[in-house]
Each structure stands twice: as C-alpha cells, then as structure tokens.
Amino acid sequence: MTDLVEVARHDRDPTAGPDRAGRPPSSCRVTGRQVALRRGAGALIVLLPLTWALQRALPQGGDIVNRGGVPLIGDLLGKAWSPRLDGEFLEVVVDAAVTTLAFAALGTAGALVIGLLGGLVLSDVAWARRPPWPVRTVRTGLRGALVAIRSIHELVWALLLVSVLGLDPLVAVLAIALPFGAQTAQVFGDTFDALPTRALRALRDAGAPAAPAVAFALLPPAGPLMLSYAFYRFECAVRSTVLLGAVGVGGLGQELVVSLSSRNWDEVWTLVAAVIVLSAVVDAWSGRLRTDMAVASCSEWSAGDAGGAAGTGGRRPGSRWARWSAIAAAPGLVVAWFASGVSLSGLTSERTRMLAGRLLDDLVPPALPRGGAGEVTAAVLDTLAMAVLAMAIAVLITLVVSPWAVAVRRGTGPPGGLAMRSLRWISWLVARIVLLVLRSVPPTVWAVIALLALFPGVLPGALALGVYTGGVLGRLVAESWESVSPAPREALVRTGVPGAVATVAAVVPASAQQLVTFTLYRFEICVRETAVVGIVGAAGLGRLLAENLNFFRFPVVMTLLIASFAVSVASEVASRRLRRAIRA
C-alpha cells in the first residue's frame, strides 16, 4: 500500500522522478522498431480490454435492448422543452439548491481540514529532518487509511453513515468530507513537498518551534494553490451532493429522486436545469480563480500536476477575485452551517455510539454473498467491464466535442474574417455547454434513462457513466489542449509545411498523450463511480452492494467493500504504471 502511494507520489511530481532526471533524452535512443513495438503494445492495451468488456456486456443470446421502453425515452426527452416552472415548484427548487450548496460547502470545508492536517503529516518537508519512527509508523498507517477512505465512493459512505446517524444532515457533510479529505490530504502533502523549503529551514535552524515555523513558512506560499484547490473540490462537491440525494439527505438530489420516482419528467428537467446552472456558476467562479492566480488548471489538478505548479504558485497573489473569494469563504460557511441545520451533536450522542458499535459488529466478520465467491468475482468483472466501456464512450465524446471546446488563443486564431472567427467562437460555446450538460446531469439520471431502453446489466451502467464521464473528460482534455504549445506547429508552418500536415506532426502527438493520460486517470475514478449506477440498478459491485444493503446483510457488505477497495487500488496502480510508462 505504501508502495502504491510512493508510486503515486513519483507520478505526481514530474520534477522529482529520479529516473526522469537520470536518463538521457529518450529520443536519442529509440529506434523505429521500438516505436512500432510500443505502438503495438499500446494498441493491445486498448483493444484487448475493450473487446473483453464488450463481450461481457453483450452476452450471447441474452436480450439487451428493451424495445418496449424506447418510445418512453422520446416522451421524456420531449418534456425537456416544457419543464415545470410555476412559482410553487421553483420555490422548492431554490430551497433545494441552497441546501445542496450548503452541504457541498460544509463538506468541502471538512475535507480541507482533514486534508490540511493529513497533508502536513504526510509531507516530508513539514518535518525538519527524517521524522522519528513513531511518526513514520503513523504515516504509513495514515497513508493506508487515506487510500481506503477514498476508495469508497461518497454515495456508499452516505449509505453506511445513514445506518449510524439516521437521516441527519451530517450524513451528507461527512460523506463528502471523508473521501474528499483523504484525496485532499494526498494533494496537499505533495504540494508542501514541492514548495521551496529554504524559508522553513531557516526558521527551524534559527530555533523556531515546528508549528509556528510551518504556519509562517509553509502555509503562505501554499496558500494560493490551496485556495484554488479548495474551489476545485467545491465544484466536485456540488455534483457529489446532488448524487447523495439518492440516500435521502435533502437538496436538489433528493428532489430529483422524488420526481424521478414519480416519473414527473417536467420536474426532473427543471431540477436538472438547476443543477446545470449551479455547476456552471461554481465552475466559472473556480475557473476564474485559477486563471487569476495562474496556479493550476482544473486539468492539472486532476492529473496531480499541481505539485509541479507549486513552484510558480502565487504569481499573482494580489488577484482581487481570489481575495474576495477567500474573504467570502468564512461567512459563507457560517451561512451554510445555519442554512443546512447541521449539528455536530449527532457525532457524540449515545445513540450514535451504540449504532456505530452495532454496525461494526454487523460488518465483521465479512461473509460471502449467497452466490459465493463466484458472485463477487462476476461483480468485480462487471464493474471493470462497465468502467472500460464507459471510458470508451467518454473518449468518443471527447474526440468529437473537445476539439471545438478548446479556447482560441488570441492572435493564433484561424485566419479569416469576423464571420469565421465568430463561427469558431459559437462552436466553442456550444461545445462547452454540451460538456457542461453531460457532466452536470447526475449519472443516476442518465442511468434511469438508459434503463428504459436496456435491460438491467453492464451496458446501461456503462452508457450512463460514459456519457457523464465524457462531460468531465472532454473538459479536462480541452483545457489541457489549450496548454499545448503552438510553437512547434508555427515553426513547421513557417518552413513551408502545409497547415494540416504541421498540425498532425506537431499538435496531435502532444494532444494524444494528454488524452491518454487523462483517460487513464479518469478510469480510476470511473471504477469507483460504477457504485453510483450500480445503486440505481445497473450491474457490478454497486448493484450487489445495494442489494445486500437493502436486505441488511452487513457481513456481505463488508466483503464487497473490501472487494471495491481491492479493485480500486488495483486499477489505480495499473493506471499510474501506464501513465508513467507513457511519460517516460
């Protein structure tokens, strides 16, 4: 497990990899044959899992498409043009949106607290010298715990917490704070380690105690980065809070579930529109913050490159936007606290202690489901197949939409008149909106739609997850393409190479590498997110988990949690190894 995190850390920090620094520039040594071999291996890595996943999703002789349900999809999509907009319902929507925002804000705040504390313990730089052995032991344990905590999806956390806390708003906050906090600790730890340490060392050498030294020398330079990451997390938290509605903890998500189960599609579309607007506003805000502070783009965060950006962090610490965002955060949280009616009393109550004890008692020792180990294996394979197919769909969406979603650089736009440029601008806007809609409609809604036309199984889950992930991946890739340097292409064009050829030669390879990196990265997340579509009835570990939770078979639930953990860690290791191989 520690090894895994080490891998992750090297992978994270592009400047620190010794293999990278130590190796001569690889282009000198690679022969044509090696390139061909690598390409062959790459093709196999893509094609084999895809073929296998398709075979698993389309069983021989089994029925997949439910023809009866297809006309319903037309009906419900038609309702999108007449959403419910009367005052009474809009009031419900606004209330729910406020609740969602409040939960997301508090969850993010909790995640940041966990992340800051965890990050300090994990980072090497916070410890003046080699930390003493008790700290090292604690660190190893903590790393393992953090990996375990984030391998469980928010929605599953919520389902477990409901058994302990009941229908307490705290469930939503904790379900966000725990897995997000574990992720944040990892990122913050890496961020600290990537910072210049001179100031901290000077303070420590001068005899300053550890805590003030860290507070004065480490936190300020990390500040802009942490603020921008906080808002990035907040973006994610808004979407996750909507998903948590399935558990019944309130907000837009719960309203969505109520309207979905009443099949009131006019209401569903109003709520979906609210989710889209909320996401758009928060995305825009946090995007503005990142551009202003020039710390890291969303895509860099996601790929874990932020540590590398830390060196340049705070280039414009005077950004008014950032300052106001930071200032607004504290009162915002207070408002969120009161608006959501969260109280910590649930944590310490006698009942919680009793129920937590009971849940733990129920969970161990783990037991196999009725179908035995075979059922778990089948669910694991279904989960993987679903994730692979979802990624295939997501990549397809990215390839079609993302090229249009790349912002046109000033001065390097396509030649041509105003009409050409405004056409390009409109296509950019449309592509961005398409991606926003795809990722803002919760995968549960996509799954409910997919389950109308397809029998429950791997395929509807993959479809729902793929469409959603397409929205996320498309945006990440588009943003990263924006940073692909135009210089090589321009150089080629100046030497007389035709534009199209120059693009293929100079832009495509770099862009392709970014696409591959993000695809692998999202694959890890996708594996975890299969839980979401499983819970609404698709297939895989999530489906089995929901079924066993419905029947209160906690020992089986424990087995499935362990299985999810193993799958999630395995896919993470695999994806990181591959990403490293590609970078090398």
Next chain:
Amino acid sequence: MTRTIATSTSITRLATSRRGLFVGASGLVLLAACGNDDSSPSGAGGDTASNAGPLPISAIPDQDPEVLNRLYGDVAARFAEATGLEVTYTPVTEYPAVVRGFEVGDLAIAWMGGLTGVQAAQRVAGATAFAQRNIDAEFTSLFIATRKSGLSPFDDVDGLSRLAGHSLTFGSETSTSGRLMPQYFMDQAGLSIDDLKGQPGFSGSHDATIEAVASGSFEVGAVNEQVYTATVDAGEVDLSDVVVLFRTPPYYDYHWLARPDVDEVYGAGTLDKVKDLLFGLDPSVPDDAAILDLFGAESFVPTENSNYDQIRDVAEELDLLA
C-alpha cells in the same frame, strides 16, 4: 369499497400529473375531510408531555411520493390530534430507508409492508405490529401483462411457467406484493428468474410497475392488487393494453409497526391512543372516511407479529432475509 377507492384515487391520479392540480385537489380534500383541523397541534396535549420532540412517523414509498406526502400529511394530523403530540411525517425515497430509520429510532411508528416489517422486527427486538387494514389479512398480488406479449389469463399457479421468455418487472426489491410473494409463486410454478427475458426490472413502486407495463416497457409486471384496482378505477392511466393474467393466493401484508420504546419516549399511553384512533375510524364519519379512502381500506383491525411468520418463512426460503 370500489367506489370509495375511486374517489380517492381519482384525486390521487390528478395529483401526480401536475402539482398545480395536486394543490387544488388536496385543497378540496382538506376542505372536505379535515375541516378546520390543520392548525399545528404541537404540545397541545400536556398530560403526556415528554421531552423527546415530535413523534416521527413514516411509510414505505410504495406509490408516487406526492401521493404519499398528501396521504401521510393527513394521517400525521390525525395522529397529532389523537396523541396530543406534534407528529412529523418524514418522506423517504426507498423501502430500506424506512427500515433503517425505524432501526435507528428516527421513526417511532411506520407503515410497513410485510417484508419490510419482518426486516424491521428482526433488527429491532420487541417491535410490534399492531394494526392492519381489513384487506391486509388476505392480500393479493396480480400479474399483469401488455397485450402485445400474447399472454392470456390463467387460474392456476402453474400457469406462471408461461411467463418464461417474457420480460418482467417487479416493484421495489423489498416489496412483499410487488416482489417477494410474486417471486415465491413463480418459484412454486417452477419458473426461475433466469427463464425470463433479460434481467427482471425493479421499478421501485407499484405505480411505476403499472406504468412500465402499460407503456410496453416491460411485458409482465407483478403488482399490488389494491393499487392496481385503484388505478383502474381512477381511469387516469391508459390501461387499454393491459391484461390481468393471474391473481395470487392470499397472504398477510401491510401493517403499522411500533418501536418498543414508543410509550417510554413519547409518553405513556401514546401507542394506545394511536390504536384507538385507527380502530375507531368510522367510514360513516366524513373525516374518518377520508383517511380510510386514502388507504384504500374499510377499516383498521388489530394484528400481531405472528401473522407475518409466513412472510418470514417465504423470505428465508427465497434467501431474502439477512
């Protein structure tokens, strides 16, 4: 009985199509049924004062959530009046949530299905089933089908084997009349889930099952007979393409379940007051009739835990208990 159901569900069905209509309809019901009774009864009692806060009740979401909100809103008002306590109805979105809420004590009294009641009683020692509707001792499920399936009605359980090769949707995964008993009778007829076309669906509620079959999304559906009859009488869903294939033999189903500590937490005599209210509902009194209508019942009668032994045995047989 049919007529009373018709009245209640025609309102119900209207309610589901548009909330605007729902407001109008529920307004009528309030006027007709509850009269001036919507003032908050919190703390009005006095003699049973307790510091445990309002009495929380809920119900399995076996029908459209909006229907249930209205139904249990009215029920909560009557409970409050009877107990002198403030009563809150907590809507939930899935069957197991009611069992969980009951287990952790977030719900003191809940309207359970046969299987959810058994689950809850298994997780809360001493939980008592204390009331059921007159129809619940001989409850039945229907297998319904779309005409396009080419299936025709049959009278014998063995006829269920004809469903092989057709697509089927249940209601909620832990529904008694929408899943447990239908699957049990399918089992009796030698029809396994694997014999169906595709995986069986779990629509989530009886209304959703009826809609799925009426629209042809699934060929066959297993549904609670009372809800189906109410839907037919309401005439709001186009059922012209739906045939009733088979009515299952009767079994015990829905009931009110109370936590063992209700009197302790909410004041001595609380449970008895609720029982008195339910058993005393008189169809000839308009206010009472309104509640009974909403439940599709003529009266509430006592029940006891042992009535659900059959459900427990069946659930065990089908491996559907913890």
